[in-house]
Amino acid sequence: MDFELTEDQQSIQQLAKEFAEQKLASTIAERDEKHIFDRSLVNEMGDVGFNGICFPETYGGAGGDYLSYILAVEELSKVDDGMGITLSVNVSLCAGPIMAYGTEEQKQKYLRPIAEGKHVGAFGLTEPNAGTDAASQQTVATLEGDHYVLNGSKIFITNGNEADTYVVFAMTDRAKKFRGISAFILEKGMPGFSFGKKESKMGGHTSITTELVFHDVKVPKENLLGKEGEGFKIAISTLDAGRIGVAAQALGIAEAAMAHAIKYSKERVQFGKSISSFQVIGFKIADMAIKIDAARFLVYRAACLKNAGKPFSKEAAMAKAYASDVAMEVTTEAVQVYGGYGYTTDYPVERLMRNAKITQIYEGTNEVQRMVIAGELLKDKKKITIV
Amino acid sequence: MEIVVCIKQVPDTTEVKIDPVTNTLIRQGVPSIVNPFDKNALEAALQLKDKYGANVTVISMGPPQAKTALKECLSMGADKAVLISDRAFGGADTLATSNALAASIRKIGNVDMVFCGKQAIDGDTAQVGPETAEHLGIAQATYVSRIDIKGDTATVDRECEDGYEVIEVKLPVLISVIKAAAFEPRFPTVKGKMKANRAEIAVWSAADVKADEKKIGLAGSPTRVSKIFSPPRRVQGIIINEPTAKENVTVLLDKLAEAKIV
Numbered sequence: 013m014d015f016e017l018t019e020d021q022q023s024i025q026q027l028a029k030e031f032a033e034q035k036l037a038s039t040i041a042e043r044d045e046k047h048i049f050d051r052s053l054v055n056e057m058g059d060v061g062f063n064g065i066c067f068p069e070t071y072g073g074a075g076g077d078y079l080s081y082i083l084a085v086e087e088l089s090k091v092d093d094g095m096g097i098t099l100s101v102n103v104s105l106c107a108g109p110i111m112a113y114g115t116e117e118q119k120q121k122y123l124r125p126i127a128e129g130k131h132v133g134a135f136g137l138t139e140p141n142a143g144t145d146a147a148s149q150q151t152v153a154t155l156e157g158d159h160y161v162l163n164g165s166k167i168f169i170t171n172g173n174e175a176d177t178y179v180v181f182a183m184t185d186r187a188k189k190f191r192g193i194s195a196f197i198l199e200k201g202m203p204g205f206s207f208g209k210k211e212s213k214m215g216g217h218t219s220i221t222t223e224l225v226f227h228d229v230k231v232p233k234e235n236l237l238g239k240e241g242e243g244f245k246i247a248i249s250t251l252d253a254g255r256i257g258v259a260a261q262a263l264g265i266a267e268a269a270m271a272h273a274i275k276y277s278k279e280r281v282q283f284g285k286s287i288s289s290f291q292v293i294g295f296k297i298a299d300m301a302i303k304i305d306a307a308r309f310l311v312y313r314a315a316c317l318k319n320a321g322k323p324f325s326k327e328a329a330m331a332k333a334y335a336s337d338v339a340m341e342v343t344t345e346a347v348q349v350y351g352g353y354g355y356t357t358d359y360p361v362e363r364l365m366r367n368a369k370i371t372q373i374y375e376g377t378n379e380v381q382r383m384v385i386a387g388e389l390l391k392d393k394k395k396i397t398i399v
Numbered sequence: 400m401e402i403v404v405c406i407k408q409v410p411d412t413t414e415v416k417i418d419p420v421t422n423t424l425i426r427q428g429v430p431s432i433v434n435p436f437d438k439n440a441l442e443a444a445l446q447l448k449d450k451y452g453a454n455v456t457v458i459s460m461g462p463p464q465a466k467t468a469l470k471e472c473l474s475m476g477a478d479k480a481v482l483i484s485d486r487a488f489g490g491a492d493t494l495a496t497s498n499a500l501a502a503s504i505r506k507i508g509n510v511d512m513v514f515c516g517k518q519a520i521d522g523d524t525a526q527v528g529p530e531t532a533e534h535l536g537i538a539q540a541t542y543v544s545r546i547d548i549k550g551d552t553a554t555v556d557r558e559c560e561d562g563y564e565v566i567e568v569k570l571p572v573l574i575s576v577i578k579a580a581a582f583e584p585r586f587p588t589v590k591g592k593m594k595a596n597r598a599e600i601a602v603w604s605a606a607d608v609k610a611d612e613k614k615i616g617l618a619g620s621p622t623r624v625s626k627i628f629s630p631p632r633r634v635q636g637i638i639i640n641e642p643t644a645k646e647n648v649t650v651l652l653d654k655l656a657e658a659k660i661v
Contacts, residue, residue, distance in 0.1 A: 023474075023592040031586065061589030074589045 058129020089264025094218025100257030106133025172222020193243030215366030436516025490617030
């Protein structure tokens with residue numbers, strides 16, 4: 013087993029680190045405070061080519077591997093995890109399923125502009141009454157001649173009204189339940205496609221979360237993604253991949269919190285000594301480091317499995333659940349290291365703690381991740397071996 | 400258009416310290432970077448490439464590890480990189496360095512423009528660029544902040560202490576570039592990084608560039624560094640600006656007396 017990153021992986025990691033430090037760091041506190049989704053920064057991120065890392069050159073990508081992309085999400089998230097999730101949604105949730113299930117025409121038309129950083133993508137599955145229970149979709153698509161007509165709405169959509177391209181799920185045959193769900197590619201500006209409520213959130217202020225509303229939206233037949241009835245399969249496999257991105261976001265948040273805690277504990281003097289010299293603080297830092305390293309290797313393993321084309325559903329769920337729990341624990345402890353100052357918005361750990369929470373919730377709550385893991389382990393008797 | 404950009408790998412001087420005992424730079428553990436002014440020079444060259452189309456070759460004289468700096472330039476968009484590396488080049492002062500660079504630029508051949516940063520942040524001499532132009536027998540424009548090309552003529556803004564000169568110069572020309580807003584180095588791209596990782600960087604020896612051995616390296620260096628030291632910090636001057644000449648003189652005399660000069 014080789015724990016070394018390749019030259020390309022190191023280069024992309026370094027590039028993302030420099031981008032975060034040079035382009036994102038100076039404004040993150042203000043953008044967080046004022047809830048600013050900065051499209052010009054998202055475009056700059058696109059120009060550098062982060063959206064295209066893991067897509068083939070034939071579709072405007074760089075032909076790199078999945079871990080390189082995950083490293084970019086992690087590095088951006090250390091400074092601005094809103095940018096991390098924007099990237100993850102572009103790549104994993106929107107461009108990803110088009111790459112996996114799209115026709116050649118769909119890939120050239122919709123994947124290429126995302127990979128080239130010109131377009132932003134979004135993913136619409138969740139509805140007010142269909143969260144984890146995705147098969148309770150109320151959004152309906154009816155075939156009428158050469159197009160489908162979509163009616164319904166989607167909530168909590170990351171990149172919401174800022175996206176250009178949307179992968180949206182709707183019922184084409186309610187009788188078939190989850191086998192009656194289909195996936196569609198929608199464009200911003202299609203008549204009848206509008207945006208509802210913009211969410212006001214505890215954290216994640218630099219990413220945007222909006223409701224999508226469909227009122228008799230005519231979607232050309234050629235915008236059906238995959239086959240009719242394949243929607244549920246597409247959604248589940250897309251979320252498997254997306255979870256590695258969320259896990260990388262959580263990892264970046266945790267790493268940033270630990271780095272701040274280390275720095276502050278060396279500067280803060282009490283009883284004539286830096287608080288880092290107190291064992292209780294040292295042990296907190298050590299525990300953070302242990303958990304972060306464990307999370308990191310779960311995340312990287314899931315990315316490598318996906319890249320190798322091997323099954324990774326269980327491993328992605330493990331990475332997401334563990335890394336996000338670690339992010340919550342580490343950011344909470346980092347605030348504790350800072351004491352009263354940590355609770356103020358003058359220091360970054362307050363923001364990191366708020367932002368960590370969502371990683372335990374979106375793209376499947378951590379309870380769902382445990383269902384996925386348990387389901388994999390318990391479904392097949394033949395696989396069980398007792399050591 | 401054939402453009403050559405001369406770059407130098409330098410220690411990141413924001414992190415350099417001087418050993419108080421030996422008075423030499425402590426280079427250990429100090430990261431190496433592309434000389435920042437050279438990045439401005441590369442940006443200027445890449446802008447001409449974007450506008451008019453050009454083949455941009457980056458060259459650097461240095462040890463094998465300077466390939467890292469050349470790769471960074473490739474990731475920004477340079478087409479080709481050449482490392483000029485040979486033990487015979489070692490110990491070069493600015494004259495010997497410029498001789499080696501001029502020989503390499505001659506080997507590339509038919510070069511329309513040579514770019515370099517106004518100076519390197521480690522040596523701060525600002526001599527290598529102008530010397531290289533002299534060896535090549537071409538025109539030079541130094542401290543440039545804007546470039547416009549029409550046919551075989553470049554019109555440039557040349558920064559001076561109290562303003563700027565607008566000068567016209569015929570190609571081929573060597574231009575040294577300052578840290579101008581217009582030449583803010585572009586951010587590298589993912590594709591650029593990956594291309595740079597796969598790029599073959601040619602390494603040219605003294606023999607390859609047909610350098611005169613008496614004009615390069617230690618042998619070709621008429622200057623010697625006898626000592627490096629941290630200069631004592633200069634105290635900021637003060638301006639006496641009282642309403643009348645008489646009051647000015649009084650304040651001045653008081654100050655001089657205070658300093659025991661009078």
